[in-house]
Amino acid sequence: MLDLLYINWNVSPEIFHIGPLEIRWYSLLFVSGFIIGWFIVRWFFRREGVPESLLDPLLYTLLICTIVGARLGHCLFYQPDYYLTSWEGFLEIFMPWKGGLASHGGTIALLFGMWWYTNKYGKKNGFDFLWLVDRLVIPICFAAALIRLGNLFNSEIYGDVTTLPWGFVFERNGETEPKHPTQLYEALSYTILGFVLLWMYLKKLDKLNRGTIFGLFFTVLFGMRFLIEFIKEPQVGFEQDMVLNMGQLLSIPFIVGGLVVMIWSILRGKPSAIDRPEPLRKEPSKPGNVHTL
Numbered sequence: 001m002l003d004l005l006y007i008n009w010n011v012s013p014e015i016f017h018i019g020p021l022e023i024r025w026y027s028l029l030f031v032s033g034f035i036i037g038w039f040i041v042r043w044f045f046r047r048e049g050v051p052e053s054l055l056d057p058l059l060y061t062l063l064i065c066t067i068v069g070a071r072l073g074h075c076l077f078y079q080p081d082y083y084l085t086s087w088e089g090f091l092e093i094f095m096p097w098k099g100g101l102a103s104h105g106g107t108i109a110l111l112f113g114m115w116w117y118t119n120k121y122g123k124k125n126g127f128d129f130l131w132l133v134d135r136l137v138i139p140i141c142f143a144a145a146l147i148r149l150g151n152l153f154n155s156e157i158y159g160d161v162t163t164l165p166w167g168f169v170f171e172r173n174g175e176t177e178p179k180h181p182t183q184l185y186e187a188l189s190y191t192i193l194g195f196v197l198l199w200m201y202l203k204k205l206d207k208l209n210r211g212t213i214f215g216l217f218f219t220v221l222f223g224m225r226f227l228i229e230f231i232k233e234p235q236v237g238f239e240q241d242m243v244l245n246m247g248q249l250l251s252i253p254f255i256v257g258g259l260v261v262m263i264w265s266i267l268r269g270k271p272s273a274i275d276r277p278e279p280l281r282k283e284p285s286k287p288g289n290v291h292t293l
Helices: 025-048 052-078 087-092 103-121 129-153 182-207 212-231 246-268
Strands: 007-009 014-018 021-024 168-170
Touching: 014 025, 021 025, 025 052, 025 129, 052 103, 052 246, 103 129, 103 246, 129 182, 129 212, 182 212, 212 246
Parallel strands: 007 168
Antiparallel strands: 014 021
């Protein structure tokens, strides 16, 4: 009876194509994450009086860092033996459309990108790195969930065999047994985290210290990633005999870093709200200093 509840997944990763132009679900969901994130960040900026003119350079920085960092992360962390040992493989590093993006690499690149962005635009507009990333991680949760849905449409990065009734049989890959839909597990956990962080921003911002939301994001998101990896199939051959796979090893520094940031934010105690310079007070004129012509 439970067999009837298994999902036979045979959805095409393509939505449609016009000649050589192919539109895929993954690409649509990836771009949708940036569009939704742009509107959320614009709302944050309007709410706290940050100039909207800063949105465009922020979007460009996010796009470049995400794509470049995620591509390099995949090539260096998961398949260096292919990409770094032949001229053909090296050239494919610059072809992200051929597949292979790693979220840990994208995260590292985003941190550097946001550091550059805040150094260029933050000081004169009253915000710093932690102020920005406290807000940015909220739409990133929802964008990450959409990307995992894209992985589902690609029938990739799923889990081991399961007897649970919501298992997916990924027929496009020749699977005949139901597997854990780990893409959905991650998408759901990231969505819940996003709403929790959004609630904290709306209801608790005046009580939070700068960096708390960011630290919590790192700890919970990569903590969930670490746990879900236990039921994922190996992504590359060298993971077969590893106690912890590459995704888990890469997640550990982010989990620890998130805890450190949270503790540091509590000890430092800097308010989470944006910095606003105090207006200069005009000194009242003294009678002896009044000059008449």
